[in-house]
Amino acid sequence: MSRATITPDRSAEVYTTERTGPRKRARLPGDGLAGYLFLSPWIIGIVLLTLGPMLTSLYLSFTDYDLFNSPEWVGLENYERMFSDARWLRSVEVTALYVALAVPIKLAAALAVALLLNGKRRGQGFYRAAFYGPSLIGGSVGVAIVWKMMFSDDSVVDQLLLTVGIDTGGWAGNPDFSLMMLVLLAAWQLGAPMVIFLAGLKQVPRELYEAAEVDGAGRWRRFRSITLPMISSVVFFNLLLETINAFQVFTSAYVVGGPNGQPAGTTLFYTIYLFDRGFGDYRMGYASAMAWMLLLGVGLVTVFLFRTARGWVYYSGDSGDKR
Amino acid sequence: MGALKRFRSAATSVVALLAVASAAACGGGGSGDETEAGPATLRFSWWGNAERAELMQKAIDLFQSKNPDIKVTPSFQEFEAYWQKMATETAGGNAPDVMQMDFSYLREYSDRNALYDLKKQEGKNLELGDLLEGLKGAGEIDGALYGVPTGGNTWGYIYNPALFAQAGIEEPKEGWTWDDYRDAMTRIAEKTGVPGGGNYIGSYYNLELQLRQEGSLLYTEDGKLGFDKARLAEFFKEGKLLTDAKVVLPIEKGVQIKPSHSLELDLVAGDLGWDNFMARYDKGAKAELKLGPVPTDHPGTLGQYLKPSMLLSVSQKSEHPAAAAKLVSFMVNDPEVGKIFGANRGLPPTNAQRAAAQLEGPLAAVAAYEDALKDKFGKTPPAPPKGAGTLEQAFIRIAEELQYGRIGVDEAVDQFFTEAEETLGS
Numbered sequence: 001m002s003r004a005t006i007t008p009d010r011s012a013e014v015y016t017t018e019r020t021g022p023r024k025r026a027r028l029p030g031d032g033l034a035g036y037l038f039l040s041p042w043i044i045g046i047v048l049l050t051l052g053p054m055l056t057s058l059y060l061s062f063t064d065y066d067l068f069n070s071p072e073w074v075g076l077e078n079y080e081r082m083f084s085d086a087r088w089l090r091s092v093e094v095t096a097l098y099v100a101l102a103v104p105i106k107l108a109a110a111l112a113v114a115l116l117l118n119g120k121r122r123g124q125g126f127y128r129a130a131f132y133g134p135s136l137i138g139g140s141v142g143v144a145i146v147w148k149m150m151f152s153d154d155s156v157v158d159q160l161l162l163t164v165g166i167d168t169g170g171w172a173g174n175p176d177f178s179l180m181m182l183v184l185l186a187a188w189q190l191g192a193p194m195v196i197f198l199a200g201l202k203q204v205p206r207e208l209y210e211a212a213e214v215d216g217a218g219r220w221r222r223f224r225s226i227t228l229p230m231i232s233s234v235v236f237f238n239l240l241l242e243t244i245n246a247f248q249v250f251t252s253a254y255v256v257g258g259p260n261g262q263p264a265g266t267t268l269f270y271t272i273y274l275f276d277r278g279f280g281d282y283r284m285g286y287a288s289a290m291a292w293m294l295l296l297g298v299g300l301v302t303v304f305l306f307r308t309a310r311g312w313v314y315y316s317g318d319s320g321d322k323r
Numbered sequence: 324m325g326a327l328k329r330f331r332s333a334a335t336s337v338v339a340l341l342a343v344a345s346a347a348a349c350g351g352g353g354s355g356d357e358t359e360a361g362p363a364t365l366r367f368s369w370w371g372n373a374e375r376a377e378l379m380q381k382a383i384d385l386f387q388s389k390n391p392d393i394k395v396t397p398s399f400q401e402f403e404a405y406w407q408k409m410a411t412e413t414a415g416g417n418a419p420d421v422m423q424m425d426f427s428y429l430r431e432y433s434d435r436n437a438l439y440d441l442k443k444q445e446g447k448n449l450e451l452g453d454l455l456e457g458l459k460g461a462g463e464i465d466g467a468l469y470g471v472p473t474g475g476n477t478w479g480y481i482y483n484p485a486l487f488a489q490a491g492i493e494e495p496k497e498g499w500t501w502d503d504y505r506d507a508m509t510r511i512a513e514k515t516g517v518p519g520g521g522n523y524i525g526s527y528y529n530l531e532l533q534l535r536q537e538g539s540l541l542y543t544e545d546g547k548l549g550f551d552k553a554r555l556a557e558f559f560k561e562g563k564l565l566t567d568a569k570v571v572l573p574i575e576k577g578v579q580i581k582p583s584h585s586l587e588l589d590l591v592a593g594d595l596g597w598d599n600f601m602a603r604y605d606k607g608a609k610a611e612l613k614l615g616p617v618p619t620d621h622p623g624t625l626g627q628y629l630k631p632s633m634l635l636s637v638s639q640k641s642e643h644p645a646a647a648a649k650l651v652s653f654m655v656n657d658p659e660v661g662k663i664f665g666a667n668r669g670l671p672p673t674n675a676q677r678a679a680a681q682l683e684g685p686l687a688a689v690a691a692y693e694d695a696l697k698d699k700f701g702k703t704p705p706a707p708p709k710g711a712g713t714l715e716q717a718f719i720r721i722a723e724e725l726q727y728g729r730i731g732v733d734e735a736v737d738q739f740f741t742e743a744e745e746t747l748g749s
Contacts, residue, residue, distance in 0.1 A: 068413060263574070265724065279410065
């Protein structure tokens with residue numbers, strides 16, 4: 001965003017220095033101001049609603065602040081304390097595990113559905129809408145409540161599993177299954193990445209498949225050697241988005257596990273713990289520090305993903321000045 | 324690239340969500356007229372559901388018709404959201420004039436200079452003479468009055484007599500011991516297949532009950548823990564045995580039915596809990612429920628006390644403390660209000676309201692239960708220290724992990740004391 005604020009400013013200068021000569025029209029004194037005025041709704045928004053709170057939370061992260069009394073400067077104490085805070089470590093573990101499970105499962109499911117929906121078939125439009133549907137409502141409180149009920153004992157899922165001899169005693173109350181329940185909820189909302197995969201699949205040139213078929217390549221082979229490399233940029237895009245989203249899961253987890261991450265802290269996501277520290281215990285300084293650590297963590301993961309991308313992401317038209 | 328932009332906005336929104344207030348507006352509140360309740364508009368917040376909101380509105384309408392120059396603007400949330408909102412509003416110097424207060428938050432707010440000392444209004448706009456004996460002084464801290472109870476309840480034992488009969492055991496009588504209680508649960512579970520109760524280590528009010536029976540307190544007067552590690556270990560150990568013997572409701576089940584209670588769903592033979600919840604359980608349960616005496620190892624000392632189930636407080640920053648005090652006084656004294664609420668706020672706090680409230684069925688049973696205990700109630704403990712809410716949550720969480728077998732007794736004890744040190748020490 002900082003780049004964006006600077007750009008108009010600099011271009012205005014370039015504009016004026018180029019035209020210092022006796023040209024048609026001299027720069028009016030109000031020109032720059034008018035520009036800023038046009039930008040003002042956005043600037044005010046970013047400064048007051050985003051930048052201001054961000055800087056405040058950065059400051060608060062170095063303080064002991066309980067909402068009632070003035071913040072007290074404590075230096076790096078909040079950050080240091082995290083590493084000896086068992087619940088913080090637990091929340092990191094839970095979140096990392098969730099990201100590692102939910103993202104690949106969701107992407108694989110989205111890709112599989114996209115492949116199915118890619119061909120020409122009657123009623124394809126209906127199926128696409130049907131698969132997209134859950135992601136419109138999936139983040140809501142209502143769905144999370146229904147989900148929890150579905151996975152409780154005496155419920156559909158548990159009774160079905162019982163008929164094949166698997167007794168979990170209800171996923172919602174079983175620490176070994178509770179996280180999986182949320183992973184499935186995420187995977188169920190595969191609409192957004194699915195649509196993007198579909199768009200990617202449409203871009204793959206037909207003739208590649210035809211050529212491969214002539215050479216006797218089977219379905220799997222065609223998928224491995226043509227489809228995947230050709231849509232690798234789309235895969236990367238989805239991977240990035242879903243990873244970042246997965247780090248921020250909150251609503252469904254809060255509904256299922258509450259502020260304590262029930263059962264037995266297995267759904268204590270980072271965001272839940274952060275919220276609980278801030279708004280449950282009124283430790284805003286600590287919560288702010290946690291938010292900045294999350295930003296740092298997500299940032300590092302993103303950088304890491306971009307690094308690896310060089311090795312496996314292929315952009316069609318990759319010959320000119322692409323990075 | 325789109326992803327990067329998306330990342331940025333996503334990341335900033337997380338941060339933005341956190342950064343609540345710019346600076347805490349602190350310091351003494353500007354009190355307007357302290358004695359004369361002139362024309363005023365009061366903001367009044369409480370926690371509760373739609374049902375309570377309806378009753379509250381009736382009471383407010385009545386208040387406004389009797390005090391035409393005072394207008395009341397109500398707002399309500401459910402319990403957890405309510406405290407999140409109160410915290411942010413108070414920090415922003417924008418707290419409502421009158422707010423519903425929980426006993427465990429009273430010190431949290433009064434210590435932070437957020438509440439008005441109602442002593443200044445006592446006898447003028449606030450009448451407290453009719454409060455039940457056990458509730459008198461309940462909102463007092465260091466000589467100042469920060470909250471007036473609007474209802475009272477007590478810890479009790481609620482059970483299903485049919486299951487006791489089926490197991491061939493006598494119903495609980497006053498003087499039964501904790502061993503009797505554990506035996507009863509075991510025998511009921513063995514004979515009927517229904518768990519004898521919830522595991523009582525899940526709530527720290529059961530620890531408080533035991534401590535009070537022994538003559539100590541959960542929190543001491545100066546806001547420290549009233550027990551040591553060995554005592555907590557003993558408490559946890561007993562509960563762990565019950566879990567291992569499978570005579571109490573399995574924790575897996577308890578977690579799944581939340582926010583319902585096992586008694587409500589006929590899943591257990593009985594449980595220790597707040598007596599006024601009887602009404603709620605009775606509504607859901609098929610079984611006929613009864614209130615019984617709590618177990619004790621110290622004959623004659625039950626350890627029970629009348630707890631203010633909720634209070635009303637006035638903001639330190641209120642510009643109309645006199646009018647606010649009038650509203651508080653009306654809410655606890657007016658017989659009509661007592662009739663409107665019945666036992667919705669816990670049993671009514673004053674004799675006049677208790678007489679006016681027409682209590683039926685399970686609520687009448689609760690009233691009778693408290694009446695019978697009147698002379699046996701102990702002294703209401705001092706308001707819990709700041710951070711008690713956090714510690715109560717920690718207790719629930721740690722007891723849960725213990726029941727799941729994720730941690731042992733020693734680790735559970737250590738975790739709780741670490742949490743307590745961090746919370747109470749600062």
